[in-house]
Amino acid sequence: MSAPTLSRAAASMLARDLRLAWSRRGDTLQPLLFAVLVVAMFPLALGSERARLAMLAPGAIWVAALLASLQGLDALFRSDAEDGSLEQQLLAPVPLSLLLACRMFAHWLTGSLPLILIAPLLAQLLFLPDNLLAPLLLSLLVGTPLLVLLGSTVAALTVGLRRSGMLLPLLALPLYVPVLVFGAGSVMAAAQGQDWLGAVLLLAAGLTLALVLVPLAAAAAIRIALP
């Protein structure tokens, strides 16, 4: 049997992950519901005063997106490790990093993209001014893949554990700091009438770097972490 081409392997991996996500679509939508609920907690905690909520909205939505991106991260590679398909991927004649990158992309498509799609709704819940919607959406669009990439490296490291529980957020959140700072910061800068594109461009630079390095790092991490 000849080795499959890289693009074919990537396509079939992606198709498999999307099919898996579709067959468990209830589970797949949980992070989305979680984010909506987190956002809904803010008015309940802070009162429904429009101006105050509008001021806090960028930060609140970004924190909600960040917490939601942690959901499902624990099972990202562990479910594959448990049913043995991760070992097949290790043995496959294509680079493990490519397959992991497809896995991460599928995770972003099913976990983060729906969140970006309902972000306008979340923005309305918190009375975000209309002119800030574009910075919010753009920063989420560039920032959430970065969150997924950073989080998957940590998920790869904890793949050997039976359950990582609170450990995964504990490890991932410090690494998320720059993404949160630039992501929420760009919207805040737009709110203050400053140039906000700079922060988004920095995020994009980080994303470019992470796209190249993270799959390699995650593959190395999985090789170390698997028992």
Next chain:
Amino acid sequence: MNRIVLWFHQLGSPPAFHRYATRWMPWYFGAALLLLGVGVWAALFRVPADYQQGDSYRILFIHVPCAWMSLFVYVTMAVQAAIAQVWRIKLCEILAMACAPIGAAFTVITLATGSIWGRPMWGTWWDWDPRLTSELVLLFLYIGVIALDASIEDRRRGARVAGFLAMIGLVNLPIIHYSVQWWNSLHQGSTISLMGKSKMDASMILPLAFTVAAMQLWFVGSLLSRARTMLLEREAGKAWARDMAVHETTRANA
């Protein structure tokens, strides 16, 4: 082979490291205590008070060395982890993991002394100043490494996985520091005015040099002590560890 290179190679073997650590640990601790004593004495009694901050600034003789050490230990940990990753040297895995609690302790001391100094000087225990924030994130990174190492039962795999996390953290540290600085400049000017950086008086340099050297020595002593214990725990079944235990008992009985 070059003598220094040979010495390093020999030190990599567990029995040789154990002998070295047992022999030199008390000297490192002793020298550290001596230098710390001299440094603190000079800092408290010999150095004049600051013209702006009065006597409160004297905490810097502890704060500054600890802050440097908190970063230095992290880099040491990541470098050891990288060496362990590439050459699979068991001792380096142990050294890297032994660094983590020491570095975390230095970070906690830095945060605590900074907070104690900040209360009279800034009028607040905490401020979201870039350096304070980065130091706090550094503490979280240390805790992450310790927690990951502790959560994996296989000691070697735990050390390698946690070491990998330490390496990722090292790449991230400058980015975190830079991002936090950018974030702070975005906020409106702080209401608390920070002291302008005044040039340090020459009389203050010497006590600081003493405490810095003391912290370094203390770190090495502490590292040797921790690594020695961890090494014995892992190698408890090996012949050299048993021989040594027998040797120690007969010497104690004699």
